[in-house]
Amino acid sequence: MALPAHTSAQAALVRPGAGLRAPFLEAAYEYRDAGEELDPAFPAYWNASFEEYVKQLDDLAQGRHLPFSMVRSDTFWLLSGDGRLIGMSRLRGRLSRSLRIEGGHIGYTIRPSERRKGYGTRLCALTIEEARKTGKFTRLLITCDTRNTGSARIIEKNGGILENYVISPRSGRQVSRYWVTL
Ligand SMILES: CC(C)(COP(=O)(O)OP(=O)(O)OC[C@H]1O[C@@H](n2cnc3c(N)ncnc32)[C@H](O)[C@@H]1OP(=O)(O)O)[C@@H](O)C(=O)NCCC(=O)NCCS
Numbered sequence: 001m002a003l004p005a006h007t008s009a010q011a012a013l014v015r016p017g018a019g020l021r022a023p024f025l026e027a028a029y030e031y032r033d034a035g036e037e038l039d040p041a042f043p044a045y046w047n048a049s050f051e052e053y054v055k056q057l058d059d060l061a062q063g064r065h066l067p068f069s070m071v072r073s074d075t076f077w078l079l080s081g082d083g084r085l086i087g088m089s090r091l092r093g094r095l096s097r098s099l100r101i102e103g104g105h106i107g108y109t110i111r112p113s114e115r116r117k118g119y120g121t122r123l124c125a126l127t128i129e130e131a132r133k134t135g136k137f138t139r140l141l142i143t144c145d146t147r148n149t150g151s152a153r154i155i156e157k158n159g160g161i162l163e164n165y166v167i168s169p170r171s172g173r174q175v176s177r178y179w180v181t182l
Pocket of ligand 1: 107108109110111114115116117118119120121122143144145148149150151153154157
């Protein structure tokens with residue numbers, strides 16, 4: 001039996017592209033209405049052209065013109081079966097000293113209206129798969145605020161093994177650090 005288009009099992013990763021301006025901005029407005037930001041590291045889509053934002057993501061993926069303290073990273077968008085942008089993940093090419101404490105190799109976010117439907121778990125799984133395909137990683141660090149129960153569950157369901165807790169130098173909050181072996 002075919003799954004309905006809105007199930008997380010049908011959601012797929014795509015690379016950023018200028019052709020996805022409409023679904024991206026539709027999701028970005030939802031984040032903004034909820035007092036959040038879809039891509040806080042690169043909010044250029046609000047004050048530059050969307051093409052410029054996509055170019056910044058391509059530069060980030062190629063390691064060109066990296067903003068201070070950022071490392072080369074791939075960005076993925078999670079699209080539902082009916083073409084809505086459900087979330088975004090970032091796969092970092094290496095760990096800087098700061099990412100080793102907090103941030104890790106993979107970060108992800110799901111749009112507010114689609115949370116608690118399994119999308120976060122799938123987005124993390126698909127991003128781990130992308131990392132595996134590169135052949136460059138033997139294990140991946142994924143971290144979360146210890147109080148972020150949803151994110152901790154996502155990491156554990158994707159095979160994350162807790163290494164330790166540290167205190168974030170940025171927020172002063174406790175961070176849980178997990179490793180996923182590929
Ligand atoms: C954290 C986040 C990615 C979770 O995404 P999601 O799509 O809701 O996750 P899932 O639906 O796959 O849920 C995974 C598990 O976490 C649980 N969960 C999700 N949100 C939860 C919450 N707020 N409180 C308690 N449990 C929660 C789910 O019930 C599920 O548990 P189960 O498998 O035992 O049933 C999402 O809330 C988000 O984008 N938050 C803002 C950005 C963020 O925190 N990113 C992570 C940075 S480390």
